[in-house]
Amino acid sequence: xxxxxxxxxxxxxxxMALANVAELFYKVGYKVLMVDWDLEAPxxxxxxxxxxxxxxxxxxxxxLLDYKRQISQxxxxxxxxxxPFKKPKNHVIKIYPESSKPGELFLFSAGKRSNEHFxxxxxxxxxxxxxxxxxxxxxxLYFEWLRQQFEKMADVVLIDSRTGLTEMxxxxxxxxxxxxxxxxxxxDQNMEGTYKMLLDFKRTEV
Numbered sequence: 425x426x427x428x429x430x431x432x433x434x435x436x437x438x439x440m441a442l443a444n445v446a447e448l449f450y451k452v453g454y455k456v457l458m459v460d461w462d463l464e465a466p467x468x469x470x471x472x473x474x475x476x477x478x479x480x481x482x483x484x485x486x487x488l489l490d491y492k493r494q495i496s497q498x499x500x501x502x503x504x505x506x507x508p509f510k511k512p513k514n515h516v517i518k519i520y521p522e523s524s525k526p527g528e529l530f531l532f533s534a535g536k537r538s539n540e541h542f543x544x545x546x547x548x549x550x551x552x553x554x555x556x557x558x559x560x561x562x563x564x565l566y567f568e569w570l571r572q573q574f575e576k577m578a579d580v581v582l583i584d585s586r587t588g589l590t591e592m593x594x595x596x597x598x599x600x601x602x603x604x605x606x607x608x609x610x611x612d613q614n615m616e617g618t619y620k621m622l623l624d625f626k627r628t629e630v
Contacts, residue, residue: 425580432618463586494508
């Protein structure tokens, strides 16, 4: 199953909760994949050993740009094909590579952003047109393919979503998630925003 961790506002412990739940699933023997989809403020790797190693790995933004590059060169895609795009299983970090436990814990990053790569990463996030990606680049089909890749890799997939009302957050709440876990703080702004998003997620078309 795919669980998306969502919060209307930041600072409510969403990412920390995801990291702890992932660790618990791993310790009881599950194969767990964490996906850092908080593209504007990534950092899920900070909860685990060797965070700098994650920064050197390709991630979500690199995959999206590679996909657009291939499509712009004339590649056509058909639903159900084994598409020739980068696969997450080849770029995830295994959090505990030396462990003898039956479970496994993997992290798929937001994108390569170490040292000189950070400026390119930030520019890609700021300038990525999500509506254009869906409308003109077969984005829905690509994300469906990516969702299937995640499910093949693990028993449990935990996705850290962007806060608020964002198109990038909509991908992992509307299209990817089997269930959405919503976090909020005990104040009016958090509660009202979270409740409105709950009603939106429960719409029949969603």
